Amino acid sequence: MSIPPENKKYELTFWEKIYIPELVKGLKLTLEQLLEKKFTRQYPEERWVPPPSFRGRPVLALEENGVERCVACGLCSRVCPALAIEVQAAETELEKERYPDLFEINMLRCIFCGFCEEVCPEEAIIMSDEYELAFSSREEAIFGKDKLLMPVDKLRPRLNYLHSQY
């Protein structure tokens, strides 16, 4: 068993023995902070706007004419490391020929890696700036097309950012 040696190198001076100067030192810093600018944010009232580089929850881009961009190629679901995406394709009369009949992202699985956005050939799946994700049940956390589709206009800043990158 090791018995620790006595603290021999550090001898207390008289002032240190009475502890008060040490306390005053600490208090001085606290008082200085009173005068400084506030660093915190009053969150629910003061909202935080993420920069365009922010990777929030993935959404599907919805064009102005009400058609989603996705062509149901399934690349995003292949590349997703967390197996969060399920896509089922169906035929359509439109020019793009295929559209996702079912598109689900399990937000309990998603790890916000951004691979789906990176791989999508149509820029259809995009990381939005939404960061408030709370669910009261597991079923609620599986986002279908109703929750995923988002007008392209709202995604402009992110799209511009992506274009500047690649």
Place this chain on the structure above:
Amino acid sequence: MLDNTLTTREEIRDLGLRTEEMVLNMGPQHPSTHGVLRLELVLEGEIIRKVIPHIGYLHRCFEKHAENESYTQVIPYTDRLDYLASINNNHGYALGIERLMGIEVPERVEFIRVIMAELQRIASHLVAIGTYGMDIGAFTPFLYCFRDREHILDVFEKTCGARLLYNYIWIGGVSHDVYPDFVKDVADIVKILRPTIKELNDLLNYNKIFIDRTANIGILPADVAINFGCTGPMLRGSGVDFDLRRDDPYSIYDRFEWEVQVGKGEMGTVGDCWDRHMVRVWEMEESCKIIEQALESFPEGDVQSAIPRRVRPPKGEIYVRVENPRGELGYYIISDGTGTPFRVKGRAPGFSNLSVINEISKGYMVADVVAILGSIDIVLGEIDR
């Protein structure tokens, strides 16, 4: 003072009273176990006879997952090993695959990687220092540390879009180029950090109460540290001058001027909790130096030119090691020539560092376990993997 208790024990026996060892469970939900760790303490009165760490509460099958994902898909999982040092984890993994495939990485990428890795090291040390102060009972430094860590996270966020799990360093490059103001922002951070380090020294590190709680506690002699495979600040705190960034240079660390900081036993004995703690504080300053030098010669270029279209390393195996804020992070990667790794083994520094806790806690008081555990600076994410 501990000598007295020993004699007291003998005296108690002489009096014919019965003494008994007691087992106390600390954790898994204890605030100072830094995550879900359970320590089984065998006590005699207040004296510790044995500490048995029980791990595995945060096991997420990283290694098994890696066998079922493509090489690139493993990167987000490496983030989640040591979640306070994601960039360093990415870096090690990417280096391994690059060496397997023989990829030369552009100059600019190397610079970005080193700057990011050092920023991450500072951020990680800030958490370690802050939470350690809190373990000991000083709440304020914790807030100051987090305030300054925030600046670093902001830079990460603006660069790659995440604040904790970045998925930033990819095989052959980085996921996003840095933004135009990057150099200025990072230089500002360094400017902010220097006063913080001074502030921390004034408020916490040279505080009498703090020194009393940490000096001469949990002494880890150099030979024990080496035998148990301790690395990082844990090893350097014991006075062993070893840092992978200097002794097995990877990336471009050999181009910068900086010093490896070791514990000197200023306040007590070499290898005590105070030394380990101070090595982290000094290392922040060294990281600042590296960042400043890297910013001076920050080259232009394309950051994604070397990213391979498909990652399919030739048959073979490799062990890479990098200096993570907690020590030597190693990846042992076996490739069977397909698109998925055959095996990825992680060597977590925290695992070896934690294993020594029994050796260094024997004979101290119960309250000292908190101080000793905090000075090891564990992250359960990498220990349990």
